[in-house]
Amino acid sequence: MNSDKPASGETAAINFIQEAINEHNETGRFDGRVHTRFPPEPNGYMHIGHAKAFYLNYAIAQANGGLFNLRFDDTNPLKEDVEFVESIKEDIAWMGCDWGDRLYFASDYFGKLYDYAVQLIEQGDAYVDSQSGDESRVGRGTVKVAGTNSPYRERTVEENLDLFARMRAGEFADGDHVLRAKIDMASPNMLLRDPILYRIRHATHHRTGDAWCIYPLYDWAHGLEDSIEGITHSLCSLEFDTHRPLYDWFLDRLGVFHPQQIEFARLNLTYTVMSKRHLGRLVEEGFVSGWNDPRLPTISGLRRRGYTPAAIREFLDRVGVARADSTADHALLEFCIREELNKTAPRRMGVLRPLKLVITNYDEDKIEMIPCDNNPEDDDAGQREVPFGRELWVERDDFREDAPKKWFRLAPGKEVRLKHAYFVTCDEVVKDNAGEVIELRCSYDPASRGGSSPDGRKVRGTLHWVSARHAVKAEVRLYDHLFAALVPGADHDGDYTRDINPESLVKLSDARLEPALGEIGEGERVQFMRHGYFCLDSVESAPDKPVFNRTVGLRDSWAKLEKKLSKG
């Protein structure tokens, strides 16, 4: 499960979509063929909710020996841009979803779509409407009141053909006319009240330039895009359920290949927001540093944070696919990345908030190279040698002047184990004028080298450490939920920015790391022992000033225990 590509057996347990496919295979509806697609609009960055959609499409195709297309649904030149095309491709590929040579654009079908529209007009199934936007809005009625027919609804086929050709030729201004399907203005399904197929937009398209000044709308274009590509199963999110009758109507009227649209519930996650619009606002208003801010659920953010494609896929597999609105627990995502990194990430020692520890009975100039296991979970990971000397950095949080109950770590007079090295006992606490502890003076037991004593005495606490003389200085960034609320905005009338967690990013600029961490490469993931999993920040890290991101912390049962003790 650690490869970049999903294993074939990895795909999720059978779900209702696979059941539908099984049924189609039995009846021979698609001749046993399974062909899916992911149709993003290039107007923003991909987030983990999109990942659910494209991974589902990809996995379903894989599981059935089928094909998966990537198709950009670029029918609205006002909102779309090539910048997004590239980032979307990068994110989908990174997730291991391979579209082979099947990269398509809805804009490639503009000519065919136009011809189909002409066919519809000729059949008497579409007409040019010349009402203003306001008029047609009023005419559509409301959810409880039937709409009324447009005064232009009964134009002749010839007139419609002429007007439509002139729309395409650029004879009219934006908004002068639209092409509408002639369905039923009284339908209880609002979408069937003569939906608009084309609007006039004198805008330059990022791919077709100025070749067109009329652009198709989603409902008209989407089913045909699927049909043209021979898609068998058109998977989309729940809100398109009411669009399905329209999807079917166009395909039936045109008599073309007819894929099956199937809707599933989109992914929501606790402690975050998940829509391009909401994420975009966070970026634009500076609540985060960009679309790839490590606190965002964007694919680029998760990547920068240190998440792996396999862990995200595992998460998606565990969440499953169903039709009920749901909000997955963010803790499950964290579980998945911990599960993988525990098995794969080399262990290293890093002191985040340094406190000097001096071993008074250790020779001033002596340096020992201490062999340390790279990963107790992986027998093949081997060992590395870490320099040890008289002056060390240890974690400030690992010392308490007044040790609480069940405290296993450093305190005056207490003995602890320095991981892989020696037992040390805290003899003296040195403070500055302000009363701040600035140094611990300890003595070590030379017989305890390697971390165990020949007399067999037990030491409960094991601490990580870094030789002061060899330490690499670095900045470390600790991340927490971007929002403090389970469902951001729920208690503030939807204004999720009011639930922003002020401590979602903590920068520690004075961390001291073992030498091996000075040579780590981008994309490598390590465990800082007793802290969590970290990687180099791909944006702001520099060779002379490394910056590490915490992907996720280790479980901290001491923190829980202490909380309980202080309450009890």
Place this chain on the structure above:
RNA sequence: UGGGGCGUCGACAAGCGGUAAGUCACAGGUUUUUGGUACCUGCAUGCGGAGGUUCGAAUCCUCCCGCCCCAACCA
């Protein structure tokens, strides 16, 4: 004149008339040179509610309640 979708443990989610899987979370314990990991145990007499059909109902029927989506020339 409204239409559509959905309600099974704190969160996901199996279940498809034969007597409530699993995972995360949570709680307790064992092991431990990471208070990590691993392992063990516990966690729905109950399936939104009320009736009904049946030997038997989360599964079928009826009514009710709740939540989500639809009135962009967005997707």
